[in-house]
Amino acid sequence: MTEKTKSYTDRTWDFLCSLKLTIVLLLLLALTSIIGTLIQQNAPAADYIREYGQANYELFKKLQFTDMYSSSWFIGILALFSVNLICCSIKNFPRVWKFFKEPLLVAGPGTFKGSTNTAEFSSKDSKQEVADRVSTLLKKEIGKPRLTEKEGKLYLFAQKGIYSRLGPYITHLSILIVMAGAIIGNIWGYKAYVNIVEGSSIDQVLSRNGTVPIDLGFTVRCDDFDVSYYPNSNRPKDYNSDLVILENGQEMARKRIEVNHPLTYKGITFYQSSYGPAGSAFFKVKATENASGETVEVKAQQGQNVPLPNGYSFAVTNFTENDRNFGPAMQMRIKTPDGKNGAPFVVWQNFPQFDVKRGGVFNFALLGFEQPQFTGLQVAKDPGVNIVWLGCFLMVFGSLSAFFFSHKRVWVCLEEDGKKTKVLLAGNAHRNQPGFSLAFEELQEKVETSVKNEFQKKEG
């Protein structure tokens, strides 16, 4: 009974560790991910019913295809993928760790005879002298060698790039770190948006999914919003908002944000994302009393009655940005103190003297007009984002070290052989064998020179 249970656990373990499972899961993830790119995600129900019909929509709902990247089955595949990754690493890591903990300092005869990269020399010098010379060489070429004496023989071991053995594990760990960062961001962060009319402020934003208001804990004021266009086109070049952060009426931060240049305060970031007109335009109007020459400057919105001195008032009844090539013009009328509306007349911004000639109690000049805008901001709080970046950094670092570096090891055995010293050399790399073979040939020549001490002889 126990044996059967054990074999069952073993089989489960082997399944979870297997590389075949990894490949199948990767292909499955690739294949299923396509669904969400073909069926629009998180659209209103009516859209699906219009495009696919009621029956298909219900099927999609059941299969969670309308929000598939957060569906239980997709998360399930990702979870199994993570488990596979962890199990694989647990199974294989101890073997790799052994290279760190117990490097093979003394190579057996099998290494010197059986490997691809081997060489044999002999020297007239003593084995200690040769060992010293070869050590210096190895230190320069590979890394500081470790000397071991065993059964009258001297062994040297040098290695380089052992950390590249960790590459795959760092890469695997990095994927888990990215996932952890994403989960943290999902639980403790939010994505929201807010529109702020120029000159006004907000202290709440709306969640992107569900439009629930979220309290910021501080106030954001938009002092100004601007759009600039490329010359001779209506293609926007830049749009930016002057944002001010206020806490208890105190200004805490201020920044002109634009697309690709957000503002972050207390972990909440504000991104410039859209803009649009807010309410009706303001007209800056100068009224001059013809009798006294006294002037007042007022701001008026279209349709609004604006008081003037002595009980008079006026209203802007219409406006155009370009009146028959004469430029901006407003239509307006005056209300007398007894409540009677005068006849409408037109004032052109570019021709202020026209209205002086009209006569009457007041003449008017249009100084300018302003269309208030709102700025549309995306708002995000993501406490997991730096963890994601850490994961990304490790992923690049890990995959580069896994692909482009290899663990190279070189062993030397020095043995007395009568009056001579027999020198055995062997080398091994855990990847890119052809490349290492070339490097080994070079090393072999250098070792030979060093062993035979030809270098010094030439100098002597």
Place this chain on the structure above:
Amino acid sequence: MDSGQLFNLTTVAYFAAMVLFFAYIASKNKTVALVATLASLAGFLIQTAALGLRWYESYQILGADGRAPLTNLYESVVFFAWSILLIYLLMDWKYKQRTIGAFVLPIALFSMLWAQMSLSSTIDPLVPALQSNWLTYHVITCFLGYAGFAVAFGVSIMYLLKIGKEEKHTGDGPMGGVLGMFPATKVLDNLNYTAIMIGFPLLTLGIITGAAWANYAWGTYWSWDPKETWSLIVWFLYAAFIHARFTRGWVGRRAAWLSIFGFAATLFCYLGVNLVLSGLHSYGGA
């Protein structure tokens, strides 16, 4: 001389190189192979100059708003061809397997022809969302990654062409004919892996720089936008390929097929998403 003329010259050079590579396989004449390689190199150098010139021209036309030539479909297709040549020439320099040119140059040539003949080459100023240094990093890493996969695709085709005949081939002598000119299947299998090993970390970097940029511009590093999703699909496929190397029964033929599917997914990610699906990457819309 404007950049358009230089790009035309590039196209001619790539065409000549391709024909010469075919001629090499047919004639087995090593001088032809050398000339073909030199033609590729010349095309690559002319194209590099053309890219630099177009960059300069953007400042002539747009003043201070000039930018690297990496922003619309025309420029991206041209840059794709350039990336393929860069990766190919580096691999040729290292491995000197000249026949591969015959299977890689056509991809670059086709890209150049398509760009030159039917895509708009106007230099337009950038919308605010694209005004970011991330654009340059993102495009360069992605396209060098794609280029690695393109070379792997060419090599995989060669592998599949050769392996079928090799398995049927009996006798001790080497295989004759055109296929005999191809590198050994073992070498092709290795080159396939090498090209993907170059492409995969670059694609990873491309996805990461894209995510970093999206986070900087919109506050979301990942939103399962079709383009993002397809880049991940490509990543999954090549991740599967890399792991398949360590699994018995997955090397050789299956690996070659995986590489071909990977490149098909890459092309869909690059072009299909923009031309067929909708998303944030707008350059294919026009």
